[in-house]
Amino acid sequence: xxxxxxxxxxxxxxxxxxxxxxxxxxxxxxxxxxxxxxxxxxxxxxxxxxxxxxxxxxxxxxxxxxxxxxxxxxxxxxxxxxxxxxxxxxxxxxxxxxxxxxxxxxxxxxxxxxxxxxxxxxxxxxxxxxxxxxxxxxxxxxxxxxxxxxxxxxxxxxxxxxxxxxxxxxxxxxxxxxxxxxxxxxxxxxxxxxxxxxxxxxxxxxxxxxxxxxxxxxxxxxxxxxxxxxxxxxxxxxxxxxxxxxxxxxxxxxxxxxxxxxxxxxxxxxxxxxxxxxxxxxxxxxxxxxxxxxxxxxxxxxxxxxxxxxxxxxxxxxxxxxxxxxxxxxxxxxxxxxxxxxxxxxxxxxxxxxxxxxxxxxxxxxxxxxxxxxxxxxxxx
Numbered sequence: 294x295x296x297x298x299x300x301x302x303x304x305x306x307x308x309x310x311x312x313x314x315x316x317x318x319x320x321x322x323x324x325x326x327x328x329x330x331x332x333x334x335x336x337x338x339x340x341x342x343x344x345x346x347x348x349x350x351x352x353x354x355x356x357x358x359x360x361x362x363x364x365x366x367x368x369x370x371x372x373x374x375x376x377x378x379x380x381x382x383x384x385x386x387x388x389x390x391x392x393x394x395x396x397x398x399x400x401x402x403x404x405x406x407x408x409x410x411x412x413x414x415x416x417x418x419x420x421x422x423x424x425x426x427x428x429x430x431x432x433x434x435x436x437x438x439x440x441x442x443x444x445x446x447x448x449x450x451x452x453x454x455x456x457x458x459x460x461x462x463x464x465x466x467x468x469x470x471x472x473x474x475x476x477x478x479x480x481x482x483x484x485x486x487x488x489x490x491x492x493x494x495x496x497x498x499x500x501x502x503x504x505x506x507x508x509x510x511x512x513x514x515x516x517x518x519x520x521x522x523x524x525x526x527x528x529x530x531x532x533x534x535x536x537x538x539x540x541x542x543x544x545x546x547x548x549x550x551x552x553x554x555x556x557x558x559x560x561x562x563x564x565x566x567x568x569x570x571x572x573x574x575x576x577x578x579x580x581x582x583x584x585x586x587x588x589x590x591x592x593x594x595x596x597x598x599x600x601x602x603x604x605x606x607x608x609x610x611x612x613x614x615x616x617x618x619x620x621x622x623x624x625x626x627x628x629x630x631x632x633x634x635x636x637x638x639x640x641x642x643x644x645x646x647x648x649x650x651x652x653x654x655x656x657x658x659x660x661x662x663x664x665x666x667x668x669x670x671x672x673x674x
């Protein structure tokens with residue numbers, strides 16, 4: 294036995310058997326999952342099928358005389374670019390390679406593998422190591438490092454414009470600003486609806502990007518200042534007990550309403566949504582109070598069930614049911630529940646009236662929630 298070194302310990306995902314690594318005709322290739330579970334391999338595999346992203350990741354303006362070789366490269370073994378020197382003087386025939394060159398070359402290798410290979414998969418481990426950062430999201434770190442490397446090879450273009458493939462800029466009119474204005478993936482957190490209700494992606498985007506404070510005086514504009522050509526979105530379930538995200542992803546999704554140029558046009562709609570959400574919170578709180586009674590020792594108790602039990606007791610229904618159960622079991626008709634008194638029927642009627650009133654209020658709240666949710670889904674222009 295020995296003390297584990299946290300700096301050296303790491304999870305390893307074993308490779309498939311040799312006969313399972315072969316790429317069959319017509320089957321797609323992919324990048325192996327990372328031990329951390331980060332979605333970088335998934336994103337790069339998908340981006341390879343998007344013409345604009347694939348061309349950018351291939352970086353056709355930058356090529357190298359040799360990309361080296363390693364029989365274990367597909368497993369994640371790094372390949373350093375070979376140094377080309379003169380056989381006479383030994384002087385370098387090409388400029389010295391940099392970490393940016395290594396990053397671009399490795400991305401080109403992976404795109405080439407996804408283009409055509411006899412292997413069914415490769416590894417993005419080398420890209421992760423080249424990112425040289427141990428904090429934050431791996432996907433974001435690699436994309437940022439790759440973009441910086443790309444821009445360093447296109448200085449003349451960089452001076453005229455910015456290169457946004459996966460890079461978005463987020464802005465706000467709030468003087469306190471945001472935690473970050475540069476995003477390489479948009480993190481969205483899913484708050485589950487009641488029960489197993491699903492949540493719409495647009496609703497999650499609204500909650501994340503827009504100001505949902507109903508204070509009209511300090512109602513700020515949050516927006517996407519510049520949206521990436523390919524916008525990676527990372528969805529995380531807040532409720533760790535849930536096994537699925539339960540998010541509705543539409544076949545077509547438009548980010549126009551979140552753009553800075555449309556902030557003025559969407560301001561009133563955003564205010565309607567903020568007020569609607571506040572109203573929903575009040576209705577749901579009132580509904581919870583009607584449905585639940587806070588007991589000092591037993592916590593929240595179901596109000597409807599309590600009232601129904603009390604009503605059955607005073608009406609004699611509980612006594613009747615218990616006698617029938619005992620007789621059916623052959624135990625006789627004796628019971629400890631006394632016969633209803635004369636005034637018990639009045640109490641039972643009053644409890645019944647309370648149950649009807651609560652049920653009516655709950656139905657009214659449900660209908661109001663439906664109306665408010667419809668307005669939030671289809672707000673007036």
